[in-house]
Amino acid sequence: MDGTIALFLIQDGITNGAIYALLAVALVLVFAVTRVILIPQGDFVTFGGLSLAALEMGRVPGSVAMLLALAAGAMVMDLVAARHDFRAKRIGAILLRTLVPAGLISGAVVLLAPLQLGPAVSILLTACLVIPMGPYLYRIAFQPLARASVLVLLIASVGAHLAMTGLGLVFFGAEGYRTAPLIDANFQIGPLFVSAQSLLVIGATVVLLVLLSVFFGRTLIGKALRASAINQRGARIVGISTELSGRVAFAMAAAIGIVSAILIAPLTTLYYDSGFLIGLKGFVAAIIGGLSAYVPAVGAAFALGIVESFSSFWASAFKEVIVFMSILPILLWRSIWSPPHDDEEE
Amino acid sequence: MYLRFAAAGLAALAFTVPASAEINVCVTVSATGPAASLGVPQNNTVPFLPTEMGGETVNYVVFDDATDPTAAVKNVRKCIEEENADIIIGSSATPASMALAGIAAETKTPVIPLAPIKLEGDGGHWAFPMPQPNTQMAGALLEHMQANDVKTLGFLGYSDAFGEQFLNAMQAQLDGTDIKLGPVERFARTDTSVTGQVLKLVSANPDAILIVASGTPAALPNLTLAERGYKGQIYQTHGAASKDFLRVAGKAAEGTILPVGPIVVAGQLPDDNSTKALGVQYTKDYEAANGEGSLSSFGGHMFDAGQVLKAAVAQAADSGAEPGTPEYRAALRDVLATLKEVPGVHAVFNTTDDSHYGHDERSRVLVVVKNGDWKYMQ
Known part of the structure; x- marks a missing residue:
């Protein structure tokens, strides 16, 4: 190995690590606010990437049906919850936040998809399709369990992931797709060939991380999310709705998933089931950050990306083994030096 | 999922007198699940399988096993029991095919796997895989x-x-x-x-x-x-x-x-290639039914299973055994191991007891990717 190869590997590692960092941040966010370990996070990435690829080819993506199904599910849950209080106004409000937006988005996508209006419109449509899935998923699978233990929530999360993967196969098919790069250019920096897309990945990740920290530090809703993360009961007492913060957290997770999807879909081929492994690596990074701290999780994600790229060079047959084993010493160290985490605050 | 494919039309059924003279073929493919890209074209090929062999009507009963060996085994057990199947075709991926070979040995029913499997033990005795090793x-x-x-x-x-x-x-x-x-x-x-x-x-x-x-x-x-x-x-x-x-x-x-397999470039093969005529015909039929450019080499294995079965049924008639009996299944297995120059779209099959695959160098061609398509190399 010489210096050039090492530079290549570091570059590859940082590009992958940037994606893991985004997913780790989403996982930490959702866990802190709702105590859900969001295994379907990776599915948001694949659905985003596959929807974008379908829109690029001028097809109506399968996520339209998926969005409608989830919205219908959320509507039924809301109607059942409101069964003792059936007033026209209340039913209207339920329809307004479930089927109506989903229907409008689906209609817009069906009309606009065959026109192939270019990458900006495709990205916008993908975002409109996938981001609402987050809150709907929360409404269906997690809101009824909001007071359950972390373990029950984890089981629900695994179930939601399996269901979403199965639906992904039905709606997108078994074959993989990749999208055209947003910027098709290469630069030479010293001995390194750097593709514009990989710079974009790193740049977008850094910008998004900065925006998130501003959001949590400066905006009312960001502060409310932080409050629910620190102490849910206290947050409820001062009037922060658990349900609202749950929905916002899931919507943000789906949005982060979309950003990751747009960034990696041109670099790798996405399949209906590739989200799990990508999400798992984000999860490893989030675990290293103790599922509560953003900065260590981001640092761990970049380190993980670099470990992965070096191990694929030295011992490709054992790559995943090395990546997932690297978490063990860190967990051991954490369990010795950190106080036990109080899962059950209620 | 239970897609009963009535191979013979109603008219044919009305004139075929004894039910026992029908040959029942049990087909299980992975039309869903991870091997769906193999199973779907195989499922789509079933309508192009011969429906009459040596004067006997052939019934295909098609199941989807969702790439799950357990489901494949369940399908086949049910099919053997209810339909008195004479032969099994399937499955699309190796693990399920291995499981079927076990059932084949247990029920003494020959099986034609559509995935390459290692032939060993009793299962190997009853299995005749289609793909190239x-x-x-x-x-x-x-x-x-x-x-x-x-x-x-x-x-x-x-x-x-x-x-x-x-x-x-x-x-x-x-x-x-x-x-x-x-x-x-x-x-x-x-x-x-x-x-x-x-x-x-x-x-x-x-x-x-x-x-x-x-x-x-x-x-x-x-x-x-x-x-x-x-x-x-x-x-x-x-x-x-x-x-x-x-x-x-x-x-x-x-x-x-x-x-x-030669089917991928059937149209470009030289005219003296023994798989060309069938390959061109199958490509035309399949694409007419499923759209331009939809042909997949995996569907070809299903087509070959039909050709091999047809040749075997013709020979098995000499044994005098009636379809639906254990004797007939044993006779079918024996002739499947002695096929001579049976052309399919992937190979010309010459099986022996030592070589159930029965392929030779005619079962593969080299192609090069040129202008986004396959090009046959001399």
């Missing part, structure tokens, strides 16, 4: 390497059974030649990047690199090698022989050489 494909690549002065061969393959088996087959072929294998690198179907492996291969700069993968994930090494400016010959395997591979790999696939 890996050694056949590796042999075709070796001939091309020797003809083109390849001295060093890099390897980048799946870290699973397919990658391992092909590597073993290739290594066995390379023993005794002057071609050196290395570096040997692995990747997984779900990997998002193979930069590390490709850097190692490119820095060793072998004369050629063999990529062993299947479907669209096979495109990732091609794309990364092109990105790193690798100039040597790239070989793929028949696992990559799908239109989706060409779509994803795009320009990076140009010049890649792979061994495939």
Whole structure:
């Protein structure tokens, strides 16, 4: 190995690590606010990437049906919850936040998809399709369990992931797709060939991380999310709705998933089931950050990306083994030096 | 899922007198699940299977096993019990096919797997797989390497059974030649990047690199090698022989050489090729029913199963056994092991007790990717 190869590997590692960092941040966010370990996070990435690829080819993506199904599910849950209080106004409000937006988005996508209006419109449509899935998923699978233990929530999360993967196969098919790069250019920096897309990945990740920290530090809703993360009961007492913060957290997770999807879909081929492994690596990074701290999780994600790229060079047959084993010493160290985490605050 | 495909029309049924003279074929394919890209074209091929063999009507009962060996076994047990099946065809992927071979031995019913399986024990006695064995494909690549002065061969393959088996087959072929294998690198179907492996291969700069993968994930090494400016010959395997591979790999696939069953380039074969006539006909029928460019080589194995079965039924009639009886199933198995020059779209089958695959060098051709399509190489 010489210096050039090492530079290549570091570059590859940082590009992958940037994606893991985004997913780790989403996982930490959702866990802190709702105590859900969001295994379907990776599915948001694949659905985003596959929807974008379908829109690029001028097809109506399968996520339209998926969005409608989830919205219908959320509507039924809301109607059942409101069964003792059936007033026209209340039913209207339920329809307004479930089927109506989903229907409008689906209609817009069906009309606009065959026109192939270019990458900006495709990205916008993908975002409109996938981001609402987050809150709907929360409404269906997690809101009824909001007071359950972390373990029950984890089981629900695994179930939601399996269901979403199965639906992904039905709606997108078994074959993989990749999208055209947003910027098709290469630069030479010293001995390194750097593709514009990989710079974009790193740049977008850094910008998004900065925006998130501003959001949590400066905006009312960001502060409310932080409050629910620190102490849910206290947050409820001062009037922060658990349900609202749950929905916002899931919507943000789906949005982060979309950003990751747009960034990696041109670099790798996405399949209906590739989200799990990508999400798992984000999860490893989030675990290293103790599922509560953003900065260590981001640092761990970049380190993980670099470990992965070096191990694929030295011992490709054992790559995943090395990546997932690297978490063990860190967990051991954490369990010795950190106080036990109080899962059950209620 | 229980798709009953009444092979014979109502009219035919009305005139066929005794029900026992019908041959019942139990088909299980993976029309959903991870092997769906294999199972779907196989499922679509069922309507093109012969519905009459040697004067007997043939009934196909088709099941979907969702790429699950347990479901495949359940389907076949049910089918043997309820339909008194004479023969089993399936399944699409290796694990389920292995499981069916076990059932075949237990119920003494011959089985035609559509995936390459290792023939051993009692299951091996009753199984007659359709696809080309890996050694056949590796042999075709070796001939091309020797003809083109390849001295060093890099390897980048799946870290699973397919990658391992092909590597073993290739290594066995390379023993005794002057071609050196290395570096040997692995990747997984779900990997998002193979930069590390490709850097190692490119820095060793072998004369050629063999990529062993299947479907669209096979495109990732091609794309990364092109990105790193690798100039040597790239070989793929028949696992990559799908239109989706060409779509994803795009320009990076140009010049890649792979061994495939002749059906992939049926129209380009020389006229004296024994698989050409059937292959062209099947391509035409299949694409008329399923759309232009929809043909997949995997569906061809189902078609071949029909051809092989037809030849076997004609011979089994001499045994005097009636369809639906254990004697008939045993007779069918015996003639399946003594087929002579039965043409299909993938091969001309010559089976013996030692070679249930029955393939020879006519079952593979080399193709090169040119202008985003397969081109037959002389």
